[in-house]
Amino acid sequence: MSLVTIAYYVLTAFLLGLVIWNFVREKVSRDRLVLYLLVMVPLILRLLRVK
Amino acid sequence: MRREATVKASLAAALAGLVLWGGLPLYRHRHFGVPVVKGPGVTAVLKLSEFSKGLEGTAADTTVFVLQGKEPGGRALVMGNTHASEPEGMLTALIFIEHAVVEKGTLYVIPFFNASAGRNTRPGDGYPLYFDVPTEWGSKRFRFGNRDASPLDQWPDPDVTVHYPTKQLLSYIDARNTNRTWPGRPGGLPMERVTFGAMELIRREKVDLAIDIHGAETMFPVTNCIVAPEKSVRVATMAALTVKAAEGFESHVEPSPPRFHGLSHREIGDHSDALPFLLEAPIPFLDQPTGPKTVEFFLDGKDPFLLSLSKKKKLFVPYDETGWSLEKRVGQHCSTTLEIFRQFSRRNADRALVVKGVPRYAEILENGVGHYYADPSKAAPGTVLRH
Ligand SMILES: [Zn+2]
Numbered sequence: 117m118s119l120v121t122i123a124y125y126v127l128t129a130f131l132l133g134l135v136i137w138n139f140v141r142e143k144v145s146r147d148r149l150v151l152y153l154l155v156m157v158p159l160i161l162r163l164l165r166v167k
Numbered sequence: 168m169r170r171e172a173t174v175k176a177s178l179a180a181a182l183a184g185l186v187l188w189g190g191l192p193l194y195r196h197r198h199f200g201v202p203v204v205k206g207p208g209v210t211a212v213l214k215l216s217e218f219s220k221g222l223e224g225t226a227a228d229t230t231v232f233v234l235q236g237k238e239p240g241g242r243a244l245v246m247g248n249t250h251a252s253e254p255e256g257m258l259t260a261l262i263f264i265e266h267a268v269v270e271k272g273t274l275y276v277i278p279f280f281n282a283s284a285g286r287n288t289r290p291g292d293g294y295p296l297y298f299d300v301p302t303e304w305g306s307k308r309f310r311f312g313n314r315d316a317s318p319l320d321q322w323p324d325p326d327v328t329v330h331y332p333t334k335q336l337l338s339y340i341d342a343r344n345t346n347r348t349w350p351g352r353p354g355g356l357p358m359e360r361v362t363f364g365a366m367e368l369i370r371r372e373k374v375d376l377a378i379d380i381h382g383a384e385t386m387f388p389v390t391n392c393i394v395a396p397e398k399s400v401r402v403a404t405m406a407a408l409t410v411k412a413a414e415g416f417e418s419h420v421e422p423s424p425p426r427f428h429g430l431s432h433r434e435i436g437d438h439s440d441a442l443p444f445l446l447e448a449p450i451p452f453l454d455q456p457t458g459p460k461t462v463e464f465f466l467d468g469k470d471p472f473l474l475s476l477s478k479k480k481k482l483f484v485p486y487d488e489t490g491w492s493l494e495k496r497v498g499q500h501c502s503t504t505l506e507i508f509r510q511f512s513r514r515n516a517d518r519a520l521v522v523k524g525v526p527r528y529a530e531i532l533e534n535g536v537g538h539y540y541a542d543p544s545k546a547a548p549g550t551v552l553r554h
Contacts, residue, residue: 150178164190
């Protein structure tokens with residue numbers, strides 16, 4: 117795996133961390149909770165090396 | 168507070184379920200092995216990484232089947248699944264691996280050229296994950312791949328692909344397209360290493376003929392043809408005329424554009440002594456304006472929308488109620504490949520290539536494609552590979 121690829125996996129994990137953080141902190145909107153989860157799907161699938 | 172936690176936990180559980188439900192089939196597809204039964208003509212099995220060290224241990228490495236004749240002669244390379252969404256080339260290559268017996272010369276067959284693309288999927292376009300070819304012993308299952316390598320094996324994509332060595336600018340997606348990364352380079356991106364491996368095989372083994380088998384939409388102008396650069400045109404033209412006269416199917420010759428880089432029919436000829444050919448047969452399944460992308464449609468090539476477009480003269484091939492079956496497509500590829508060998512051998516007696524045992528167009532139409540695949544569970548031990 118090249119350095120650039122590794123950097124992209126690190127970026128993906130970082131983004132996923134941010135979204136999880138927002139999800140945990142969200143107090144008001146249920147819609148937002150669902151949206152956070154949907155944004156997580158491609159990030160998780162890439163980190164698990166599924167898609 | 169507790170209520171909020173419960174809501175979050177149940178939403179997160181729903182997400183986990185969704186990821187598993189959607190992800191597991193994709194994971195299984197990537198790890199599914201297609202059985203390849205070695206026929207009596209296979210004399211050696213190599214890895215492409217033997218010609219391109221940078222592929223070693225990667226998902227882009229692939230298998231090269233060698234069929235060496237008793238008598239020395241010409242050498243040919245046959246490639247399938249350069250685009251894994253056009254599996255006719257791979258199906259043709261497997262027929263050669265199971266049935267070809269080389270009497271003179273040597274045949275190199277790479278059935279899964281872009282091995283990573285063969286493990287990539289196209290769920291967004293509604294493509295099935297697998298297709299099953301009916302045989303006398305049941306059906307043989309294949310992965311339906313994508314046109315480009317999986318981002319799991321080459322990531323990220325560049326904004327624009329800069330072709331090596333010409334610096335021609337290509338679409339970003341072409342960095343994962345093994346018909347834009349020729350001639351490749353040893354330390355380049357994984358797909359450049361794949362094409363470099365094939366270039367090295369061609370140069371080191373002194374390959375005379377390189378045949379890259381594809382398929383294309385019926386609405387795409389370059390279909391049902393042999394794409395050939397200047398140096399291959401004579402052999403291609405004779406092969407096209409002969410199959411039309413003797414076997415009754417059309418496969419005209421299209422010149423390879425000299426300034427469009429990265430394509431096998433351009434770069435193989437420019438970077439080696441081999442004569443390249445790229446075969447196209449129409450795959451109605453690949454067209455955009457069709458009904459659902461079902462396996463049945465892939466197999467029979469019948470679609471009511473294409474039929475109405477055909478009546479409006481929007482297709483580049485004749486198309487009627489009979490569709491364009493897998494048998495026709497694979498049959499054309501087998502016959503055209505054999506005919507290219509024959510036409511080259513007629514002009515180069517010292518480099519002749521004599522291949523027996525491979526069925527031609529009419530036989531495949533009559534018996535079906537699956538007839539030529541042996542039951543892997545009944546094959547002799549040590550003759551089955553999973554790819
Ligand atoms: Zn193609």
